[in-house]
Amino acid sequence: MTTELARACAALCRGSNFFAAWLWSSDTDAVRAPSLTSEHRSKVIANGLRELDRFLNILIDEVSLGHSLPARPGQRNTANKLRNLRDALGLPHEDHERLLALGRSRECLFHCGGMVSRGDNRQARALTLGWSKGEGAGRALTRVPVGSAIVVSRADIESVCHFYRKLAEDLASPFGLLP
Structure with missing residues (x-):
């Protein structure tokens, strides 16, 4: 295991x-900074999601090197990068669709102020978000119709942050590194 x-x-x-703790006030579902307009709130959430994606992208490179595989620091699509690593290691990649959905959600929050302007593809009438309502394995990811606003709750962010921590654990566990 390397220091990196x-x-x-x-x-x-x-x-x-x-990210799970900072954004929210301690006892409510309200955003910590109540002066944020909904557009700015969307950008703050999107930036947090972007940072988590970037941290995962870097971790994937380090795990690749740890397995004597080439790192691909120029590959920016983290979902595809993780899928490629897992394919090289002969591992399943059930979380690929969720990572893609997180990317689409993040971009919608940042560039469209959280208003869904298009679906998952050209024909889709809804955008799949990177989180589901409620907890538990097997829950379908939330879908929001085109023209609707993305409403992000504290539970949604906590679910996403738990997902990223779980990915870190899964990727680091072969090296005896558990966060």
Whole structure:
């Protein structure tokens, strides 16, 4: 295990913990900074999601190097990058669709102020978000119709942050590194 791998894993876990705790006031579902307009709130959430994605992207490179596989720092699509790593290692990649949905959700929050202007593809009438309502394995990801606003709750962010921490654990566990 390299120091860089340990740092990358710790960065993703710390980032997830920070994002889950920072954005919300301690006792409500309200955003910590009530002066944020909904457009700015969307950008703040999108930036947090972008940071988590970037931390995961870096971790994937370090895990690749740890398995004597080439790192691909120029590959920006984290969902595809993780799928490629898992394919090279002969591992399943059930979370690919969720990572793609998180990317689409993030872009909609950032560029459209959280208003769904298009679906998952050209023909789709809804956007699949990177989280589901409620907890538990097997729950379908939330879908929001085109023309609707994305409403992000505290539970949604906590679910996403838990997902990223779980990815860090899964990727780092072969190296005896558990965050």
